[in-house]
Amino acid sequence: MTLTIFFFISLIIAGIQTAIPFLVNRSVIFGVTIPEKHLQNETLLAYKKNYAKLVGLLSIILLAGYALWSLIQTATEEQIVIGGILLEFVIILFSFSLYFYYHGKTLKLKADKQWTGNLKQIRVADLSARSRDEMLPWQVFLLPIIITVGVIGYTLLKYDLLPQQIPTHWGPNGQPDAFTEKTLMSSILMPLTLFVMQLMFLGIHLGTKKSGIKLSGESTEASRQRQLALRKYSSWLMFFVSFLITVLLSFFQLQIIHPDIISATAMFAIPLGFLVIILVSTIVFAVRVGRSDKFTIETTEEKLTDSDDTHWKGGLFYFNKNDPSIFVEKRFGVGWTINFANPIGYLIIFVPLIAILVFSFL
Template sequence: MALFIFLIVTAFIAVVQIMIPYLAKRTAVFGVTVPDQYINDATLLKYKKLYAVSVGLISFILIGLYVFWALRNNLLDEQIAMVGAILEFALIFISFSFYMYFHAKTKQLKQKNKWMEELKAVKVTDLSVRSQDAMLPWVVFLLPIVSTVGLMVYTLMNYDVLPQQIPTHWGPSGEADAFKEKSYFSAIQLTLILLILQTMFLGIHIATKKSGIKLSATGLQASRNRQLGLRKYSSWFMFFVVLAVTMLMSYLQLTMIHPQLSEGLAKLLIPIVFLIAVLIGTLIFAVKVGRSDKETFEVVGERIRDIDDDQYWKGGLFYFNKNDPSIFVEKRFGVGWTINFANPIGYCIVFLPIILIILISFI
C-alpha cells in the first residue's frame, strides 16, 4: 500500500513539474518578464521544450527504478515510504535545478536582444475589474472552524472513554504508529492542529482577496481572465482543501472515541480517497488557471510593454517589494500565490501557524 500511495504522489509531482512552463503566466517565462511581442520567440519555446523533456525523462527513469527496487525486495512500508519521500524531494530538486538554468538563459536572452529597451513601458488600471471578482466570501471558511471547535468540545465531554494511549500519527496503511499518554491536552492535540490549519487558510484567503489585480497593457483581456480565474479558483480550491483536511482529521479524531469507525476498510480507504481527491483538485486548479490566459489572442499593435518588475523577483521565485501593499502575489513559475517577503504580515499568516503546529507536536 505504501508503494501505491508514494507512486501516485511521485507521479503527480513529476507531471506537474513537467507542465509548469506551460501553465505559468504567459509573460513570465522561467520567472523572467517577457513582452507579449516575444513570448513565442523560437528560443524561448525551445527552452520550455528542453525543460519539459529533461525533467520528464529523468522523472520516468527514477520512478521506474523506484518501482523496480520496491518490487524486487521484501521491504517494510517504512522503508518504501522513506525512499519514496527522498525520491519526491529529489524530483523537486532536479526540476528546480533545470528551472534555475533556464531562468539564467532566459534572462541572458532578454538582455542580449534588448527586448525591453525597444518598447515603451505602460501601466494599466481597470477599476471595474473588482466588480467581476468571484472569490468566495471569507465567512464560509468559518464553517469548518465551528465544526472543529464542536469536535473539540465533544472530545472533552467523552474524555473518560478515550484510550490510555492517544494516537498522534498514522502510517500509509491507516494504522496509528505513534502515541502519547492520555491527558486533556493530548486528547485535543489533533483538533488544535486542525484549528490552526483552518485559521491559516482563512488568513491566506483574506490576504489574497485584498491583493492587487495586475493587468497587462499588451494583453488586457488575457491578463484579466487569468487574474479573475486565479482568484476565483484559488478560493474554491482552498475551501475544498480545508473541507477535505477537516473531514479526514475529524474522522481520525472520532476513531479515538468510537473505535468501530476504523473497522474494516474504512481506515485504509478514507486516507486514499482524501489523497486522490486533493491531487485531482490540484491538477484541475492548475490547468484551469494555467490555460486561462492562453486562450485569448490579442494583436499588439503598439510598441508598448508592461512595467518590468524583475528587480523585485529574486531568482524569479521570491518577491520583495516594499512599495506593493499586497501580502500575496501571483507566482511567476507555477500556478498560485507566493508571499511578498517585504510585507511582514505574510510571515505571520504562513510561518507563525507552522511554528505553532511544530510546537504542539513536540509538547
C-alpha cells in the same frame, strides 16, 4: 499499497513539474517577463521544450527504477517510504536546477536582444476587474472552523472515554502507529492543530482577496482573465482542501473516542481516497488556471508594466515594499507566493506554523 501511494504521488509531482513552463502566465518564461511579440521566439520555445523533455525523461527513469527496486528487492514498508520521499525530492530538485539554468539563459537572451530597451513603462489599473472577482466570501471558511470547535467540545465532554494512550500518527494502512499519554492537551491536540490550520487558510484567503489584480500593459484582457481565474479557483481549492482535512481529522478524532465506529478496511480506504481527491483537485486547478489566458489574442501598443523583473529575485521571490499586496501570483508554478517585503504575509504563514510546533511539544 504503500508502493502504489508513493508511486502515484511521485507521478503527479513529475507530471506537474514537467508541465509547469506551459501552465504559468504566458508572458513569463522561466521567471522572466517577455514582451508579447517575442513569446513565440524559437529559442524560448526550445528552452521550454528542453526543460519538459529532460524533467519528463528523468522522472520516467526514476519512477521505473523505484517500482522495479521495490518489487525485485521486496523492500520493507519503511524502505518504500524513504525511497518514495527521496524520489520526490530528486524530481523537485532536478526541476528547480533546470529552472535556474534556463532562468539565467532567458535573462541573457532578453538582455542580448534588448527586447525591453525602448519599451514604455506604464502602470495599468482596471477598477472594473473587482466587480468581476468571483472569489468565495470569507464567511464560508467559518464552516470547517465551526465543525472543529464542535469536535473539541465533544472530545472534552467524552474525555473519560478516551484511552490512556492517545494515537498521534496513523500509518499507510490506516492504523495508529504512534501514541502519547492521555492528558487534556493531548486529547484535543489534533483538532486544536486543525483549528490553527483553518485560521491560516482563512488568513491566506483574506490576504489573497485584498491583493491587487495585476494586469499586463500588452495583453490586458488575457492577464485579467488569468488573474480572475486564479483568484476564483484558488479560493475554491483552498476551501475544498480545508473542508476535506477537517472531515478527515475529525473522523480520526471521533475514532479515538469510539474505536469501533468504523472497520479497519475503511480506516485504510478513507485516507487513500482523501489523497486521491486532493491530488486530482490540484491537477484540475493547475490546468484550469494554466489555460485561462492561452487563447486570448491581443494586438496593442508595445508597453512594459512597471512590475517586471526588478522586484523578483531569481524569478521566485517577490520583494516590493511599494506594493500593498500580501500575496502575488507565482512566476514558476501555479498559485500564490508571499510578497516578502510585506510583514503581514509572514504573520499569516509562520505564526500558525510556530503555534502548531509549540502545541506538538506541550
